[in-house]
Amino acid sequence: MVNVCVGDLGAPGYKKYDIEAWFAGFAAYREVTSNTNLTDFQSRRLNIRYKDGDERGFVHTISATAMTDRAAIAILENNQQADGSVIVPEVLRPFTGFGKIEPAQ
Helix, strand or coil: CEEECHHHCCCCCCEEEEEEEEECCCCEEEEEEEEEECCCHHHHHHCCEEEECCEEEECCCEEECCCCHHHHHHHHHHHECCCCCEECCHHHHHHHCCCEECCCC
16 A cells, blocks of 8 residues: 655545555566545536535545456466466455466366
């Protein structure tokens, strides 16, 4: 998790976090996903408001990427075995229903 400095944010960004993963092929950590708090920058332009009792205001929005191919590549690269199989991380097994990906024969 990287708390991105203000100098690296785009104009609408207030706070941004990147999640990075190790890519052995690059011998470096690379961004796999990010999340930026845009406060009310977009909602003012789109006139998106909220009402809570007597209080009214502009909603705050975020810009975020979900699961991407970069995250999948990092999982595959970091869990590939010498025989070409890939061990599925424990935390993902309830979602995949299996623990190992075998190479095609």
